[in-house]
Amino acid sequence: MRVGRIHAQLIQALILTAITMDPIFAQSKKISDASLRIMVLDPAGATIPNARVSINKQTQVSTTNKRGEADFNRLAPGKYQVRVSADGFATLTINDLVLRPENNQIEVRLEVAAVQEEIKVERDQREAKTDPRGDAFATVLTPEQIANLPDDPEEFEEALRQIAGPGATFRVNGFRGGHLPPKNQIREIRFRSNSYAAENHESSFISVDILTKPGIDAWHGSLNFGFRDESLNARNAFAPFRAPEQNRRFGIDLGGPLWKNRTSLFVAADGVNSYEAKTIVAALPQGNFYDQVLQPWRTLNLNARVEHLLTGTHTARVEYQHNATRRDNNGVGNFDFPERGYTTDSAEQILRFADSGAIGKKLFNEFRFQALWQRVDVSSLSSATTILVLNAFNRGGGQINSSRRVREFEVADNVDLAIKKHTMRAGFLFEAANYQSNELRNQNGTFIFSSLEAFNAGRPATYTERLGAGSVDFNQFQFAWYWQNDWRVRKSLTLSFGVRHESQTNLDDKNNFAPRFGFAWSPFKSGKTTIRGGAGVFYDWFASETYEQALRVNGQQQLDLVVLNPCFPTPFACGAPSSLPPSLIQVDPGMKMPYVQQASIGLQQEFPKNLRLITQYFYRHGVHQMRGRNINAPVPGLGRPDPITGNITQIESSSNSFNRTFVVNVNWMKPGKFFLGASYVYSNTTNETDGPLSLPVNNYDLRYERGPSPQDIRHRFFLMSNFTLPLGLRLGTIFQASSALPYNITTGFDDNGDSIVNDRPQGINRNSSRGAGRWDLNLRLGWGFGFGKQPDAQGAGAPQVRILRGGGDAGEMLGSMGSLPGANNKRFRTEFFVQATNLFNHTNLIAFSGVQTSPFFEQATAALPGRRIEMGMRFSF
Numbered sequence: 001m002r003v004g005r006i007h008a009q010l011i012q013a014l015i016l017t018a019i020t021m022d023p024i025f026a027q028s029k030k031i032s033d034a035s036l037r038i039m040v041l042d043p044a045g046a047t048i049p050n051a052r053v054s055i056n057k058q059t060q061v062s063t064t065n066k067r068g069e070a071d072f073n074r075l076a077p078g079k080y081q082v083r084v085s086a087d088g089f090a091t092l093t094i095n096d097l098v099l100r101p102e103n104n105q106i107e108v109r110l111e112v113a114a115v116q117e118e119i120k121v122e123r124d125q126r127e128a129k130t131d132p133r134g135d136a137f138a139t140v141l142t143p144e145q146i147a148n149l150p151d152d153p154e155e156f157e158e159a160l161r162q163i164a165g166p167g168a169t170f171r172v173n174g175f176r177g178g179h180l181p182p183k184n185q186i187r188e189i190r191f192r193s194n195s196y197a198a199e200n201h202e203s204s205f206i207s208v209d210i211l212t213k214p215g216i217d218a219w220h221g222s223l224n225f226g227f228r229d230e231s232l233n234a235r236n237a238f239a240p241f242r243a244p245e246q247n248r249r250f251g252i253d254l255g256g257p258l259w260k261n262r263t264s265l266f267v268a269a270d271g272v273n274s275y276e277a278k279t280i281v282a283a284l285p286q287g288n289f290y291d292q293v294l295q296p297w298r299t300l301n302l303n304a305r306v307e308h309l310l311t312g313t314h315t316a317r318v319e320y321q322h323n324a325t326r327r328d329n330n331g332v333g334n335f336d337f338p339e340r341g342y343t344t345d346s347a348e349q350i351l352r353f354a355d356s357g358a359i360g361k362k363l364f365n366e367f368r369f370q371a372l373w374q375r376v377d378v379s380s381l382s383s384a385t386t387i388l389v390l391n392a393f394n395r396g397g398g399q400i401n402s403s404r405r406v407r408e409f410e411v412a413d414n415v416d417l418a419i420k421k422h423t424m425r426a427g428f429l430f431e432a433a434n435y436q437s438n439e440l441r442n443q444n445g446t447f448i449f450s451s452l453e454a455f456n457a458g459r460p461a462t463y464t465e466r467l468g469a470g471s472v473d474f475n476q477f478q479f480a481w482y483w484q485n486d487w488r489v490r491k492s493l494t495l496s497f498g499v500r501h502e503s504q505t506n507l508d509d510k511n512n513f514a515p516r517f518g519f520a521w522s523p524f525k526s527g528k529t530t531i532r533g534g535a536g537v538f539y540d541w542f543a544s545e546t547y548e549q550a551l552r553v554n555g556q557q558q559l560d561l562v563v564l565n566p567c568f569p570t571p572f573a574c575g576a577p578s579s580l581p582p583s584l585i586q587v588d589p590g591m592k593m594p595y596v597q598q599a600s601i602g603l604q605q606e607f608p609k610n611l612r613l614i615t616q617y618f619y620r621h622g623v624h625q626m627r628g629r630n631i632n633a634p635v636p637g638l639g640r641p642d643p644i645t646g647n648i649t650q651i652e653s654s655s656n657s658f659n660r661t662f663v664v665n666v667n668w669m670k671p672g673k674f675f676l677g678a679s680y681v682y683s684n685t686t687n688e689t690d691g692p693l694s695l696p697v698n699n700y701d702l703r704y705e706r707g708p709s710p711q712d713i714r715h716r717f718f719l720m721s722n723f724t725l726p727l728g729l730r731l732g733t734i735f736q737a738s739s740a741l742p743y744n745i746t747t748g749f750d751d752n753g754d755s756i757v758n759d760r761p762q763g764i765n766r767n768s769s770r771g772a773g774r775w776d777l778n779l780r781l782g783w784g785f786g787f788g789k790q791p792d793a794q795g796a797g798a799p800q801v802r803i804l805r806g807g808g809d810a811g812e813m814l815g816s817m818g819s820l821p822g823a824n825n826k827r828f829r830t831e832f833f834v835q836a837t838n839l840f841n842h843t844n845l846i847a848f849s850g851v852q853t854s855p856f857f858e859q860a861t862a863a864l865p866g867r868r869i870e871m872g873m874r875f876s877f
Contacts, residue, residue, distance in 0.1 A: 060072055138193065144722065162718055198484035253267065276295050325345075370410040426483045499513060600619070625653065720733070774864070
């Protein structure tokens with residue numbers, strides 16, 4: 001065989017030499033030698049020196065210079081195989097690269113070894129589909145698909161949450177929190193379903209990873225703005241008239257190299273100035289009342305990011321964000337009249353540093369540091385005594401004045417080690433925070449009336465007032481470490497197992513080990529079918545906001561005064577009503593850290609013509625979930641256990657939750673033409689409390705507290721489409737539909753005499769009734785044009801192989817990863833767009849009343865916004 005191969009190569013060489021030397025053939029066909037220059041880049045777009053490049057199975061080998069270039073000369077035109085490798089990076093093989101006569105130049109990008117997230121050329125499909133960190137069971141939105149999402153920042157984030165489903169966690173370049181980057185600077189958005197990695201704190205079904213463009217090669221930027229007002233909007237279903245509304249927003253960003261192929265800078269600013277109308281639906285003694293009140297709000301977000309290539313394999317990133325928001329007339333709407341409004345003024349500053357890169361041939365390290373400074377100030381329009389007539393009307397002051405300052409610091413490090421068939425990852429997370437707040441709430445008291453009849457008769461059910469100073473200052477520390485091993489048993493099967501441990505201050509429970517196990521199996525040689533499953537334990541932190549309330553309302557610093565059957569409008573003016581001793585909030589000394597036990601199984605099937613089906617089933621059991629319980633509620637016939645104390649709301653870990661979810665997801669695309677993504681989710685969530693400070697009806701018999709979660713939507717359907725149309729048009733649509741949310745039925749009275757007006761009718765469980773289903777269709781139509789030649793270089797996120805000059809087959813092979821035809825391949829691009837939310841103006845009813853004494857019992861008292869139309873433009877280069 002070897003001799004035959006040498007003979008064949010010798011014959012081919014002789015024939016090629018004869019053809020090349022034939023002057024008549026050379027003159028008629030104009031064939032000349034071909035040359036090839038290969039530029040090798042890392043994922044950030046920086047050049048890689050000393051990379052090994054070979055063509056046609058090692059027949060010619062070269063090494064890249066300091067500029068990351070390797071040259072091959074005197075090649076015959078035709079098809080070649082190119083292989084590129086470098087220490088610490090995954091090897092890339094390019095088949096059937098066509099070289100044309102004279103000069104050819106290509107650019108390749110290598111991913112880091114052992115932690116690559118892209119399916120590489122020539123990689124065994126079963127091996128790729130069973131990679132726990134690969135693209136199996138993941139949906140990836142490209143820049144073209146992202147461009148068709150809403151342009152308004154809040155609507156953009158909401159659209160991503162609709163795509164991801166309930167409980168999704170968001171990360172931007174590995175960081176949680178903060179403001180999402182502008183659409184123009186997002187390289188891709190990945191919706192992953194690798195729940196059982198030990199590095200994950202959350203037990204969410206989906207994690208959303210947003211990756212930005214480095215901008216290391218050429219300066220680029222964009223300017224966009226949008227505008228809408230009531231002239232094209234539809235009237236809200238509960239509005240007596242179409243109120244004035246306006247939304248004006250802008251965005252600007254600029255990025256490019258400070259030091260070519262080494263350092264890049266990115267700056268951005270975006271803001272919104274808006275006012276919207278909130279409907280008021282109430283029942284007054286003289287009749288029903290309908291009105292609207294304007295809610296102004298404005299935001300300003302500033303962002304700056306510097307990325308620097310420290311070495312050939314290490315990239316560092318420093319980012320700063322400043323986000324500020326002011327909202328007026330919060331708390332107004334539904335039953336609440338305008339005087340109940342309050343203003344929220346918040347600002348946060350975030351500083352981030354990240355370093356990632358290979359260490360030798362087997363190690364890869366990621367380091368993250370984040371510091372956050374946040375302030376939130378709340379001030380009421382009025383501090384007058386509040387009057388609440390249950391689900392009829394609410395008047396009086398908002399009575400909340402607070403100031404909160406937060407300083408948070410996060411340090412995390414992850415190390416990957418590849419040893420033969422094992423890829424191990426270990427790391428830690430350390431979070432430290434300081435919270436300073438001063439909150440004065442309900443200082444002038446609140447009267448609660450069971451019904452309009454009781455209000456007309458001047459018979460309140462209760463009067464409450466919070467007394468004392470509201471200043472609190474405390475620290476909280478959280479620490480976690482983990483280890484995981486992905487063991488490739490064979491090409492078609494990977495087993496993952498690991499453990500995570502978490503602990504935090506302000507909670508004595510430290511024995512919080514969370515084992516994780518997962519598997520991925522591709523049973524057929526084609527690699528078109530993948531089965532993935534796993535099980536694990538996920539702990540949850542004790543929220544600082546909950547702990548803060550226990551510190552503040554501890555019976556000494558602040559306490560609650562509760563009066564039963566008080567006089568009105570002066571609680572003690574008519575004798576001696578029943579006044580409870582001081583009430584307080586406390587944390588159960590034996591409280592455990594909440595955790596979730598989760599298991600799932602899923603199937604992914606790929607069909608011809610880029611059609612993919614994913615089905616998954618999840619089961620979750622929440623243990624030691626936090627609830628509030630009045631441990632000093634009166635015992636029938638015996639009174640209160642502690643007669644010198646009023647209500648004692650104890651935060652304890654004594655509730656459970658259960659969830660079963662079934663997901664079907666279908667994606668179909670034709671690159672450069674259309675993309676369709678549809679999903680159906682069936683979910684059944686049952687729990688035993690609405691929150692850590694929510695009290696049960698019977699504090700000594702909790703059986704009837706088990707019921708649907710307040711967010712228990714049984715059925716969800718989502719359909720997203722993107723189409724590239726003629727004449728530079730692009731159309732994107734999002735259709736979403738969901739079944740009804742549950743709501744609680746109460747009598748409107750304090751039937752058991754515990755001073756809490758939350759009693760339910762006999763035999764009725766919590767959240768037993770349902771509202772109405774919802775659906776709407778959002779549409780975005782854009783028309784773009786461009787001019788000028790696009791520069792050759794592109795940032796990270798471009799195809800792994802890009803033809804810069806010469807041949808085209810490899811570019812066609814990977815062309816699905818590139819830009820769409822039209823304006824996108826021009827240097828300067830302009831797009832005009834119009835987008836509509838709730839295009840068909842469907843009435844989506846919300847805020848159903850469950851109080852039996854309310855005039856609106858079992859009726860909706862509000863609706864989501866009707867049709868809204870926004871117009872705008874974007875200029876980019």
